Amino acid sequence: MTVKPTILTGLSGAALIVAGGLALAAGQYGPGASDTEIKLGNTMPYSGPASSYGAIGKAEAGYFNMINEQGGINGRKINFITRDDGYSPPKTVEVVRQLVEQDQVLATFNTLGTPPNTAIQGYLNDNKVPQLFVATGANKWNDPKNHPWTIGWQPSYQIEARIYARYILKNMPNAKIALLYQNDDFGKDYLIGLREGLGDKADKMIVATKTYETTDATIDSQIVALQGSGADVMVTAAIPKFSAQAIRKIYDIGWKPTHFLSNVAISVKQVMQPAGPEKGVGIISAGYGKEPTDPQWHDTPEYKEWLAWMQKYNSSGNITDANNVYGYSVAQTMVHVLKAAGDNLTRENLMKQAASIHDLKLPMLLPGIIVSTSADDFAPIKQMQLQKWDGTTWQLFGEVISGTGS
Amino acid sequence: MHELLQQIFSGLAAGAVYASVALALVMIYRATDLVNFAQGEMAMFSTYIAWSLVTVGLPFWAAFLITLVASFLGGMAIERIIIRPVENAPVLAAVIVTIGLGLIFNSLAGWFYSYTVQDFPSPFPDRPLFGALMTTQELGVVGVTLVMLTLLFLFFRFTKTGLAMRAAAQNPESARLCGIPVGRMLAIGWGLAAAIGATAGIMVAPVLFLDPYMMSGVLLYAFAGALLGGISSPVGALVGGVIVGVTENLVGTYLIPTQLKLTVALALIILVLVFRPNGLFGTAIVRRV
Amino acid sequence: MTKSFSIVSPDKLAADRYAGLTTESWRWLGTTALIVLVALLPFALSNYHVFELTMVMIYAIAVLGLNILTGYNGQISLGHGGFFAVGAYTTAILMHHYAVPYWATLPPAALICFVLGVLFGLPALRFEGPYLALVTLAMAVATPQVLKYFDNWTGGQQGLNLVKPSPPAALGIDRDRWLYFITLLVLLLAIRVAANLLHGRTGRALVAIRDHPIAAAAMGIDTARYKTLAFGTSTLFTGVAGALSAIVIGFVAPESFTLFLSISFLVGSAIGGIATIGGAIVGGIFIQFVPNLANDISDAAPSALYGVAMLLFMYAMPHGVVGTLGPLLTRSMLRIQARWPALIGK
16 A cells, blocks of 8 residues: 555656756756867967967867867867957957857856956956956956956966065065066066065065066166166066076176076076076076976976877977967866866856866976865965076975965 | 166167168168068068078078078069059058068968077177177177168169169159169169168077067167158168167166156157157258149 | 020920939938948847947047048058047046046047147147158057056056946847947947038148148148148047947957057058048958958968958059049949939939
């Protein structure tokens, strides 16, 4: 009497569970996602003065190609749509609107540049589209309360500058600091970070600052002026070309400050060698990724794997260009998040997964540096490692430093 | 005091860079009455050609000479093929064509050679001079610019071709009537300008480092320098370029923060031009009604 | 019609008098049809395309300003991107710091750009040709620097985020379409003003100054006054376009107003037809769509394709699209008129 209903209930219950399970397995999809593909949108400066960063987009496309050839993510291929915005915010707005409204992408990924990302941040958050792993070193992307759909990736320039500031306070508390920085958000962040790191000693310690524009031919004049300030510590926040000029000029005029170099300019092939390897001995920088022209990595399996990938999937890319390491690593982060989302490929779940990365190790990050996020921590990489140039390679020293807080 | 001297010398070195590109601009203007907005990009592209030759193992001076010849021929070809169709069109059309040309060269350079910074070998040994006021490289740039200037001056003043070119530029109709092959003069003008630009680029690359945007900043200052000196005067190009270089350095160091350096430098140049609208060494254009 | 003692029969005369629409009428009909089409277009297109067309119109207004100065008055300007920026930042600062409603920022932007243009035009009187190019180039290059420097007002390199305007609820259309219509209105107004200006005495004076400054002065035209006014009017148009762009994009930063923008305006102007009004619209279309097209075709060297497009347009139509096709259209109409007078009357 009670057995039959129980069996019936049990059977119906089981049927419901199975049906529900099948529905789940068939996947929940937001725009741009289906059984067969996942659409990601991206903007990069493929034209204009910032076009050297376009290499990142190409690297990411190459990485996703490899993943697709290996079977995709849970059986779905990544459809990576990347377009040029020329680093011009109005163009970025237009292209991102096209990606969201015409191409119906699931999320934007690694859109590059602070002004471009600032321009689209409001639109993407209003429309609840994940703005994942933005390619900028600005500080402001770690703001889950106000912009819950935007998340950064790399350690910010301000974090890096604060690390230098703390090092200076610890080892050279009476130093007089000179700063050369690019006259835009990237450069200015170093000034801000340095000041924050030095606290109330900032005004006393920072004795001179000079800027340059990317349209300047040389920065020799600024270097000469900075030497004239009597500083014994120099911080250079400049892109590779100008960093190389700075290193060389500082040496040529016989100035020997303790020199801190922005992480964007640590390339051996593009900066240290053109400047003259012996001219940069002693320069300190902080980094989070393996610099591909640094010989100390060339025998490691991770580098070899990266190199093989470059040769097969990104053959138009330059193996001396650190942008290809960057693109590789951030693409790996994206793949990790996509895999974690499983069959629940809604924008909400994607964002949730991006905000729950637990101690992800990536092969081309420096040893000890991990990727991690949480609901109130939207800064995936917060650590950096100090390194010193010895004429041939960047010698890592000290502990991995975490840059959270001031 | 020492710092002031250093700033002046840095300015001289930068000024020599601007002057060499300004010379190429003046060359084209004298030959064709046209400002070539692609000058910087052409020079950069020539430098990349030289770089390719050096990278495959050619010695510096051989690469330099081959690049010079290639640039000369290339410049002539550009005039014949690309500029010729708009020769009789409104000036604006020719301006747009040179702008387009600049974009093409820049984009192709980025495509063929990537946007990463390249090392360029210097023909001069790396030694500081005058107590670290200048390097031999910088002095080399100054020296080569002076040599180019002298050659140009001699060419225009004392050779038949130079005279013919000036005639062809000033009054093509009359020149034709005198039997001057105006088309060929224009082509030679462009060829020479391309060669000068190539020299400028090769001299400058070890200092500025080679990437597709190496010349984009230089072009603006070179343009200002050429106009300051007088757009039709090679000597003016040299003087103008140097003045721009030194002014820019001194203004940025002593007068105003570097964030406004470019603005103020340009403002000063324009101020000078207000008092001398044809540049320091330019000749006033007299128009007969 | 004049009375003539002609041996032609009165019936034929009458027929001539009433036959067909005049060229003027055909032109008017065509223009009205175009305006109606453009007004209906946003309801047939997606939001994104409406947004794109709004940008086309904004660039058209900017290029129209340049046409007035460089096309009709012969004063070359490589600096209109700077005036575009001034208009945009006027709007941005008023909206961001003073909560001025977006539509109320247009008059101040117009006024400020006009005054700035006149102030600029005064010293520009001394210069011509490449010298004038340099002076205006300085404007284009200095503007981003100055914008970055006064960061208390301008937000510096971070730029300013603006609140996007909401359409009046009564109309029942969304924001993109509302902005489209506002821009369309401003564009039509701009065209009307430009046409009145350029097809009348002022226009003739400007053209006279362009073609033969000495003769113009000899005939009593106050060249200084007209040239300066041309500058101011030109920058007014471009400034208003800039203000609209700030409203439509919702964000301003120095990066948005580089030298490339000034050059784009000049290119658009030349390609459309520098001494035309309709050419401004073609120019706007070129600036907006051709780089996108180049990008779609080539991943590797999109700018090269853009450059090639410029070259090809200049070879085929050195006076610009409207500059070349306009006279062609007029000639065709005259031919049709000769063959079929019933269609196009006098």
